[in-house]
Amino acid sequence: MSRILLLVDRHQLPNLPIGHLNNEHEVIIPDRAPLPNSEFTFPQIAFDLCILDEANFDRIGPLVEALKAAAEPIFLPFLLLSKSQTPALSEQPFSQQAKQLERRIDDLIVSPAEPAQLHLRVENLLARRRLSLELHRLQEVIKERNFTESLLIDSLQTANENLQREIAKRAEVETALRENSYLNSLMNAMPDIVCFKDDEGRWLEANQAILEVFDLEKIDYRGLKDSQLGELSSFYREALEACEVSDREAWEKGTLSRGEEMIPRSDGTVKIYDVIKVPVFHPDGRRKSIVILGRDITEHKQTRDELVRLASIVESSDDGIVGKTLAGTIQSWNAGAEKIYGYCAAEIKGQSIEILAIPERPKEMPQILEHIRAGASIDHYETVHLRKDGQQIDVSLTISPIKDATGAVTGISTIARDISDSKRVEKAFEQLRHQTEMILFSAGEGICGLNRHGKVTFVNPAAVRMAGCESKQLIDRPLHETIKRSQEESSKTIEQLSPATDMNSGSELAAGFAAPPARAKLLPNRVSSQILATLEDGEARRVTDEVFWRRDGTSFPVEYVVAPMREQGEIIGAVVTFKDITDRLAVERMKDEFISVVSHELRTPMTSIHGALGLLNSGLLDTYPQKAKRMLEIAVTNTDRLVRLVNDILDLERMESSYSTAIKQTCNVAELMLQAADEMQGMAQQAGVTLSVRPVGAQLRAVPDRLIQALTNLLSNAIKFSPSGATVWLSGELTHNSDLPEKAGLKSVSSPSLLSSEPATADRHLPVPSSSILIAVQDQGRGIPADKLEMVFERFQQVDASDSRQKGGTGLGLAICRSIVQQHGGRMWVESVLGEGSTFFLSLPVLREGLATES
Secondary structure, X not given: OOEEEEEOOHHHHHHOOOHHHHHHOEEEOOOOOOOOOOOOOOOOOOXXXXXXXXXXXXXXXXXXXXXXHHHOOOOOOEEEEEOOOOOOOOOOOOOOOHHHHOOOOOEEEEOOOOHHHHHHHHHHHHHHHXXXXXXXXXXXXXXXXXXXXXXXXXXXXXXXXXXXXXXXHOOOOHHHHHXXXXXXHHHHHOOOEEEEEEXXXXXXXXXXXXXXXXXXXXXXXXXXXXXXXXXXXXXXXXXXXXXXXXXXXXXXXXXXXXXXXXXXXXXXXXXXXXXXXXXXXXXXXXXEEEEEEEEEOHHHHHHHHHHHHHHHHHHHOXXXXXXXXXXXXXXXXXXXXXXXXXXOHHHHOOOEHXXXXXXXXXXXXXXXXXXXXXXXXXXXXXXXXXXXXXXXXXXXXXXXXXXXXXXXXXXXXXXXXXXXXXXXXXXXHHHHHHHHHHHHHHOOOEEEEEEOOOEEXXXXXXXXXXXXXXHHHOOOOEHHHHHOOOHHHHHHHHHHHXXXXXXXXXXXXXXXXXXXXXXXXXXXXXXXXXXXXXXXXXXXXXXXXXXXXXXXXXXXXEEEEEEEEEEOOEXXXXXXXXXXXXHHHHHHHHHHHHHHHHHHHXXXXXXXXXXXXXXXXXXXXXXXXXXXXXXXXXXXXXXXXXXXXXXXXXXXXXXXXXXXXXXXXXXXXXXXXXXXXXXXXXXHHHHOOXXXXXXXXXXXXXXXXXXXXXXXXXXXXXXXXXXXXXXXXXXXXXXXXXHHHHHOOOOOOOOOOOOOOOOOOOOOOOOOOOEEEEEEEEOOOOOOOHHHOOHHHOOOOOOOOOXXXXXXXXXXXXXXXXXXXXXXXXXXXXXXXOOOEEEEEEEEEOOHHHOOOEO
């Protein structure tokens, strides 16, 4: 973390977004800014970057220059916050002169500063400072090495002085030394090159190594200069001339000199030598001779360059590359590892590799180290490591032993790759796959996947359930072999299921009209042909009048869609989605029956009305006023019948659509019974029937208008079917639920809807009481046969078909009543004795706190 010193006036601080800098660096703001005319002194605080405004720069400009000079050669950056809109130092609109900024300010930013621009400038200056610190460190290392070399040079100079003294002593016996075979053998045995030259550069003596380097074994080199030897060996001319130049530099320097010299070889390679040249002088300062010593460092140089190249690759790799001892102590840490784990090299080196292990896996690292110490390697091992910030990340590790030249394991190398993103993608794909699988498995329709050849590769549970077999009996088999039968069976089944409708074309056919012969011819292989056609041309197809067969031999009508599956534009299979349409066909048959009944019920009164009005309109009855009046009465009666029929049908539909939204109230049953009786009192008096009411007080949750409608409907029927002078009783009593089956005579409960096949459900908010109220409507009519006790609750059903004309009913009243009762969570049934009358019972749940005694 770098330290940033902020020398900005208080009013400038809002223009400097330093909030995000605090997250990455330590920002230091002095307690008080100096007075305008006071002498400024820098706080005694070490910092890596100073940000100051123009006012402070005017006061401390020279001091900034002094600080930068004192810090040299380390770069100490200063960032100026300027009010100018000109971004460059050299442009005149900037308020400070370029000369004032020279050697003082390293960068500037215009106030108010944008966060991204400030971050970029700060990070750039800090990067330059870090680079200068690293360069300074390297310079110190070089200086230390130079010091070591200087010691060596001093030693060599001392040796040179000793050598010069020795040479002076042996000047007189130089010729004898030349002939000394022992010295020649010693020089020739040395792998390093050795050469002695006189003061003018003529070769005096050379060992075998240098003669081999320049291919001079067969040449008498003594007394010849480098340039002359180059004439004799043209291949080495440039190398020898370069040696002559470096000799002159050594003479001019006057002391030991060292450098690298490259000498080409005839085989195309290049040898690199570390050459030391020692000039020897007479006591009076005259040149005497020069000694040349060289060592072949070609392999060393290549190895060093290779190491530098490998180090560069390691540092530039996005993967984390970590070197460890056999005990797991971290020795090397590249930039990729710093990016992955958040630790910089300085703070992680020397730490145990177990610092990266998560607490849940304490034995993982020791086991890996033991495995590697045994000489084994681990490739692409996926595990979880811990970042510096505590976050757990998924990593893939390749761990290898580091071996020396003898094959002994000396360390451990780890390459770590952050696979958190790929794991998240993999997890997302897995979740998507699971969701897709859940969708397929929870779908109510059968879904089959087919390969390019039409064989089943996948079936969902709905398809298995509909096919009546196990999935393994469908997999890898053509779909049509399992679900298709013969032409005759399929044609017969389809006609039985939907005799009046061609579902594929959508046209309505006359009842009993057989399917066209062409259609039957297409049935035997239609399933397979549709699927194969889709696999061929890639077009989706929909079939709406097919029959599939189960394993047990039963069949069911279906509609299915076959759609192609493509991969990179090529058809690789198909998906067949099918559903059982048995219920839908049943609803359609019910609808057809309903329409047939309604049309019949409408035609009958309409025919009467049309006939009566036609006679009146023709004028034939103008002379017969009584007959004309009778025709009008017939028309009015049938018109009333039509109105009642329409109203009853509308009541059914209205109850289905509005009951769930109707407002339910806490009602007193006695009040509802009395209100219904009051409404029917006029009809009873007109029919000469006595209406007797015995209400009971109890509370229930209900829609009052609906219950009154049911009661008035029952009372109306009782009055209509009772003779004059008879009595109709409306009574109620409290009962327990356990009594209901006995009182109901164990009658079944029909559907509450005449237009829907869905069963009725009680109000979910209705309490479940232990008691009910039983309401009875009893008459003294003709009674109902036992075999028609349930039929009377069906739509358009009456005990005697003539009742609709004589009594004016539509056959929907009792169906409406039962629907209302069941929507209130109750039951309705009838008990009757022929010739004595009928009693209709309504059982409704009451609220426990609403129980009361009979009134």
